Amino acid sequence: xxxxxxxxxxxxxxxxxxxxxxxxxxxxxxxxxxxxxxxxxxxxxxxxxxxxxxxxxxxxxxxxxxxxxxxxxxxxxxxxxxxxxxxxxxxxxxxxxxxxxxxxxxxxxxxxxxxxxxxxxxxxxxxxxxxxxxxxxxxxxxxxxxxxxxxxxxxxxxxxxxxxxxxxxxxxxxxxxxxxxxxxxxxxxxxxxxxxxxxxxxxxxxxxxxxxxxxxxxxxxxxxxxxxxxxxxxxxxxxxxxxxxxxxxxxxxxxxxxxxxxxxxxxxxxxxxxxxxxxxxxxxxxxxxxxxxxxxxxxxxxxxxxxxxxxxxxxxxxxxxxxxxxxxxxxxxxxxxxxxxxxxxxxxxxxxxxxxxxxxxxxxxxxxxxxxxxxxxxxxxxxxxxxxxxxxxxxxxxxxxxxxxxxxxxxxxxxxxxxxxxxxxxxxxxxxxxxxxxxxxxxxxxxxxxxxxxxxxxxxxxxxxxxxxx
Amino acid sequence: xxxxxxxxxxxxxxxxxxxxxxxxxxxxxxxxxxxxxxxxxxxxxxxxxxxxxxxxxxxxxxxxxxxxxxxxxxxxxxxxxxxxxxxxxxxxxxxxxxxxxxxxxxxxxxxxxxxxxxxxxxxxxxxxxxxxxxxxxxxxxxxxxxxxxxxxxxxxxxxxxxxxxxxxxxxxxxxxxxxxxxxxxxxxxxxxxxxxxxxxxxxxxxxxxxxxxxxxxxxxxxxxxxxxxxxxxxxxxxxxxxxxxxxxxxxxxxxxxxxxxxxxxxxxxxxxxxxxxxxxxxxxxxxxxxxxxxxxxxxxxxxxxxxxxxxxxxxxxxxxxxxxxxxxxxxxxxxxxxxxxxxxxxxxxxxxxxxxxxx
Numbered sequence: 012x013x014x015x016x017x018x019x020x021x022x023x024x025x026x027x028x029x030x031x032x033x034x035x036x037x038x039x040x041x042x043x044x045x046x047x048x049x050x051x052x053x054x055x056x057x058x059x060x061x062x063x064x065x066x067x068x069x070x071x072x073x074x075x076x077x078x079x080x081x082x083x084x085x086x087x088x089x090x091x092x093x094x095x096x097x098x099x100x101x102x103x104x105x106x107x108x109x110x111x112x113x114x115x116x117x118x119x120x121x122x123x124x125x126x127x128x129x130x131x132x133x134x135x136x137x138x139x140x141x142x143x144x145x146x147x148x149x150x151x152x153x154x155x156x157x158x159x160x161x162x163x164x165x166x167x168x169x170x171x172x173x174x175x176x177x178x179x180x181x182x183x184x185x186x187x188x189x190x191x192x193x194x195x196x197x198x199x200x201x202x203x204x205x206x207x208x209x210x211x212x213x214x215x216x217x218x219x220x221x222x223x224x225x226x227x228x229x230x231x232x233x234x235x236x237x238x239x240x241x242x243x244x245x246x247x248x249x250x251x252x253x254x255x256x257x258x259x260x261x262x263x264x265x266x267x268x269x270x271x272x273x274x275x276x277x278x279x280x281x282x283x284x285x286x287x288x289x290x291x292x293x294x295x296x297x298x299x300x301x302x303x304x305x306x307x308x309x310x311x312x313x314x315x316x317x318x319x320x321x322x323x324x325x326x327x328x329x330x331x332x333x334x335x336x337x338x339x340x341x342x343x344x345x346x347x348x349x350x351x352x353x354x355x356x357x358x359x360x361x362x363x364x365x366x367x368x369x370x371x372x373x374x375x376x377x378x379x380x381x382x383x384x385x386x387x388x389x390x391x392x393x394x395x396x397x398x399x400x401x402x403x404x405x406x407x408x409x410x411x412x413x414x415x416x417x418x419x420x421x422x423x424x425x426x427x428x429x430x431x432x433x434x435x436x437x438x439x440x441x442x443x444x445x446x447x448x449x450x451x452x453x454x455x456x457x458x459x460x461x462x463x464x465x466x467x468x469x470x471x472x473x474x475x476x477x478x479x480x481x
Numbered sequence: 482x483x484x485x486x487x488x489x490x491x492x493x494x495x496x497x498x499x500x501x502x503x504x505x506x507x508x509x510x511x512x513x514x515x516x517x518x519x520x521x522x523x524x525x526x527x528x529x530x531x532x533x534x535x536x537x538x539x540x541x542x543x544x545x546x547x548x549x550x551x552x553x554x555x556x557x558x559x560x561x562x563x564x565x566x567x568x569x570x571x572x573x574x575x576x577x578x579x580x581x582x583x584x585x586x587x588x589x590x591x592x593x594x595x596x597x598x599x600x601x602x603x604x605x606x607x608x609x610x611x612x613x614x615x616x617x618x619x620x621x622x623x624x625x626x627x628x629x630x631x632x633x634x635x636x637x638x639x640x641x642x643x644x645x646x647x648x649x650x651x652x653x654x655x656x657x658x659x660x661x662x663x664x665x666x667x668x669x670x671x672x673x674x675x676x677x678x679x680x681x682x683x684x685x686x687x688x689x690x691x692x693x694x695x696x697x698x699x700x701x702x703x704x705x706x707x708x709x710x711x712x713x714x715x716x717x718x719x720x721x722x723x724x725x726x727x728x729x730x731x732x733x734x735x736x737x738x739x740x741x742x743x744x745x746x747x748x749x750x751x752x753x754x755x756x757x758x759x760x761x762x763x764x765x766x767x768x769x770x771x772x773x774x775x776x777x778x779x780x781x782x783x784x785x786x787x788x789x790x791x792x793x794x795x796x797x798x799x800x801x802x803x804x805x806x807x808x809x810x811x812x813x814x815x816x817x818x819x820x821x822x823x824x825x826x827x828x829x830x831x832x833x834x835x836x837x838x839x840x
Contacts, residue, residue, distance in 0.1 A: 030498075052602045060566065066665075127825065129793045142835070405503045412513070415509075
């Protein structure tokens with residue numbers, strides 16, 4: 012093979028990959044377009060008063076907290092006001108080094124409580140369990156640091172008393188009806204083992220007493236880019252897979268699981284970086300291989316809002332961690348890949364994740380470098396260089412715009428004057444720098460995963476501007 | 482060499498794809514704008530509709546005026562939502578007045594049209610409204626929907642049917658509750674809760690007996706347990722013979738758990754005592770719960786033994802029951818917690834005593 016042949020082969024490789032990845036996303040988009048009407052066609056009845064019955068499955072809400080002194084009290088207050096007939100809130104203080112525990116003890120009148128703790132899943136030792144004197148359905152599990160969120164959630168599962176548990180991030184902002192909406196699939200189908208919803212970006216929004224009051228777009232460009240990115244990831248990414256019962260991620264920010272199923276699976280993996288994805292992929296693997304009927308459901312409803320990083324440093328740390336978590340989850344559950352009983356998760360979602368999510372930063376950066384070097388050295392003509400940049404830009408914008416359309420025809424959350432224009436502009440602007448930067452960070456995450464560096468609780472610098480007003 | 486001129490087929494393809502993508506993006510942008518304009522229009526209509534009809538609905542709840550404005554076609558859907566909301570939050574004469582108002586506005590014909598609509602949302606709205614209007618003519622259609630339609634439609638049809646004529650509806654709905662696994666009990670219970678419990682009791686008891694017979698012959702499983710869970714909507718005394726029949730005849734753990742939950746007469750406590758030693762832990766836990774509800778001081782020993790059960794839930798329910806037993810003093814329970822040789826049982830009792838102190 013000559014140099015020339017190698018170059019031609021490389022060109023074809025990058026081109027075919029580029030076409031394939033975009034076709035795959037467009038196919039997901041089409042699936043989501045077909046799926047979304049099913050979720051919104053009964054909305055009219057939600058406007059009518061609803062009667063509760065004693066058979067709404069009770070839920071244990073587990074809030075893992077590590078150094079959340081600033082936000083934990085407001086978060087727990089909001090959780091206690093959720094519109095749901097029977098639930099308990101279990102905050103797991105994972106050996107925080109700040110005043111998280113003290114904030115909880117003071118705010119909710121917590122007293123030590125001799126709980127007969129049932130250690131169904133292994134986790135770091137529990138120091139003490141507290142019970143609120145003000146809210147009978149609130150407990151705090153104070154434990155030694157287990158090195159990650161997974162260990163904290165496992166401790167919470169051990170203390171949970173209800174058949175369903177809902178894992179909520181300590182900084183998650185909910186709507187009063189969030190829990191009711193995410194539990195609904197469990198009531199409608201006994202085979203549902205997990206359910207999650209769309210996570211939206213809360214930056215710029217008005218929040219009162221831990222609840223979202225009014226939606227505004229943020230002024231920070233980085234946060235705006237993430238809004239469009241989240242629309243793409245959730246509205247057509249996960250919704251498309253949900254139609255095939257092949258969702259491999261239920262966001263750790265807000266997801267509900269059947270406790271017996273998770274306990275039987277051994278709980279969250281202690282060493283998992285992306286513990287949410289690892290658990291869901293493992294649940295697919297276990298159920299598929301055992302031939303048990305099951306469903307893992309994704310709801311497009313905006314049920315949880317979260318603060319997005321507004322600084323490059325924090326965003327970079329988040330993205331590298333996500334990429335490490337992705338690699339680890341796929342490797343640990345590789346038995347699902349093309350397994351004869353793997354179904355859509357093993358034959359479609361898993362290969363998709365490997366080729367278009369896990370390896371994509373390597374190939375995309377390779378493509379950028381190849382094009383740039385080829386252009387600089389004259390191997391690739393100016394016409395070819397600019398045409399391919401135009402293609403990358405146009406397809407990127409097309410995908411973002413289709414996500415905005417899905418949002419507008421379904422939930423139209425951003426309804427202030429000028430919001431649509433802003434989102435459309437961001438769909439264009441993000442192609443010039445933001446996407447490339449995110450790809451570079453993901454490549455770094457891939458490298459960290461290969462070399463085994465990084466780990467532990469993801470450190471997120473909270474700004475939580477809304478807390479000031481609440 | 483590829484990529485060096487625009488005549489290259491690959492490059493041509495890339496260029497055409499770019500142009501197509503840009504055109505599609507422009508089309509999507511227009512679609513987004515159109516969707517937003519449609520939304521704004523709908524919101525304007527809704528605002529106007531609310532301002533026009535809400536005061537009138539409130540007035541009609543008191544007394545229907547001799548003349549009513551005309552309900553134009555584009556307002557029907559919005560009006561029906563407002564009307565349903567008002568009707569479901571009112572009782573007695575006010576509901577009758579609102580039904581009268583809707584009939585005089587001529588919504589019935591429109592509702593029958595909506596029943597055949599391609600939109601599931603409008604179909605559901607029509608079913609709910611026809612139920613509120615007590616439209617007897619749609620009973621056969623609703624019965625068919627209860628049997629054959631997907632869960633969301635069939636459950637709404639069931640509720641509408643119950644509102645129109647509970648006597649006709651109940652046998653059908655009980656049969657569907659027993660057979661349809663897709664009917665979430667959380668949605669079924671409110672439907673039965675709208676009917677007088679003394680009316681539900683005998684029919685539920687008969688349905689349980691029939692279902693028990695079917696389970697005995699192996700033609701269907703799980704129906705008895707599902708039906709028994711409706712006990713919260715029925716008068717206990719009328720259901721009692723069926724519950725006892727189940728406890729005497731069934732060996733299914735889930736059925737026994739449901740029957741223990743429905744047990745309400747103190748004379749039947751022996752069943753709970755017997756089942757406290759059942760081989761399956763959910764049955765033992767349900768028996769301990771039943772003893773906590775109906776037991777007396779004589780159950781102390783049995784529940785004390787259950788504190789040493791291998792299963793956490795049985796110990797938890799036994800400790801709860803011990804704390805709820807009448808005639809057992811707190812000092813007695815504290816003594817038991819101190820002297821119990823089984824560490825797990827003692828821990829559980831201490832937890833329950835602390836819970837009782839806190840509440």
